[in-house]
Amino acid sequence: MTKWLKQIPGIGPALLAAVFFGASTPLAKLLVADVSPILLAGLLYAGSGLGLGTWLLLRRLRPRDASSEAGLQRRDLPWLAGAVLFGGVLGPVLLMLGLAYTPASTASLLLNTESVLTALIAWIVFRENVDVRIFLGMLAIVAGGVILSWSQAPSTGLPWGAFAIAGACACWAIDNNLTRVVSGGDPVQIAAIKGGVAGTINIAIALIIGQRFPGPLHVLSAGTIGLIGYGVSLAAFVLALRHLGAARTGAYFSTAPFVGAASSLLLLSETPGLSFWIAGALMALGVWLHVSEQHVHEHEHEALDHEHLHTHDDHHRHAHEFEWNGGEPHSHPHKHEPMIHSHPHYPDLHHRHEHN
Secondary structure (H helix, E strand, O other): OHHHHHHOOOHHHHHHHHHHHHHHHHHHHHHHOOOOHHHHHHHHHHHHHHHHHHHHHHHOOOOOOOOOOOOOOHHHHHHHHHHHHHHHHHHHHHHHHHHOOOOHHHHHHHOOHHHHHHHHHHHHOOOOOOOHHHHHHHHHHHHHHHHHHHHOOOOOOOOHHHHHHHHHHHHHHHHHHHHHHOOOOOHHHHHHHHHHHHHHHHHHHHHHOOOOOOOHHHHHHHHHHHHHHHHHHHHHHHHHHHHHHHHHHHHHHOOHHHHHHHHHHHHOOOOOOHHHHHHHHHHHHHHHHHHOOOOEEEEEEOOEEEEEEEOOOOOOOOOOOOOOOOOOOEEEEEEEOOEEEEEEOOOOOOOOOOOO
């Protein structure tokens, strides 16, 4: 794992995002009994938006230089708006509703469905490569999710909690693929905008339908959980999308439910049954198949103009139209000339090509 962390920049941020988000699920479960689901979703995202927005304001006090992340462009706004709708409004509301009817440990493992749906959308809609190993890993994760859903099915009716969590995963899968398109931009700016807008909308909806704010301690707790589990986690996730693409980032992020499940057992004293451990083993197999994938072949780079934070690696052998002091990484608009070569790679900003 240490070797992968050094060679592939996106793995570290993806795992960090998984740890922070995974731990937030059982912590949110502690609040859902006292705070209505829609309002809680709003408070979580508001904490994210306020915290990261404050950081952005403080960061603007220092002069912008070449080492700063690239800001969002006008062409990014439709993609970001869709990501906010699915990932910041619909997804968290469905998750909070699901948590109200589902044990946190089971909910945490069901969240693995997000990585599968993310990969499917990336593969089918955005034509991102998903090979046999990734596909087998998805099957293992799906099998684990089916076992969990079946085991918690009530004697009459349907497991609405599990369905709500699966719906949240579908929303976040769409969000992940839309955010992938704008991942060359500043991750903190993207996460702050999503948190601020989503928090405002969810809180407004909650107040309109008659829900009331909880006490100051609950508000502060939700905001803090949101800042770390949603804000910092999302910024790290966006950075991982830049380097790994949607399907692979989703695969690494699928370790989040295991963090959540372990936290649930410690914090909430839940006692999982045999189906929990069988499902966990299947999901662990799926994650291992994902993270142990190797992808290398001769590929062609088309001419490309864009802007993002970068170093002068094999893909960035360009001249500068401004005086450069040699500092790296740095950000500026730059052009990639066409080239053909072969090396291990992931569908990052520079490897979103077709496969025969």
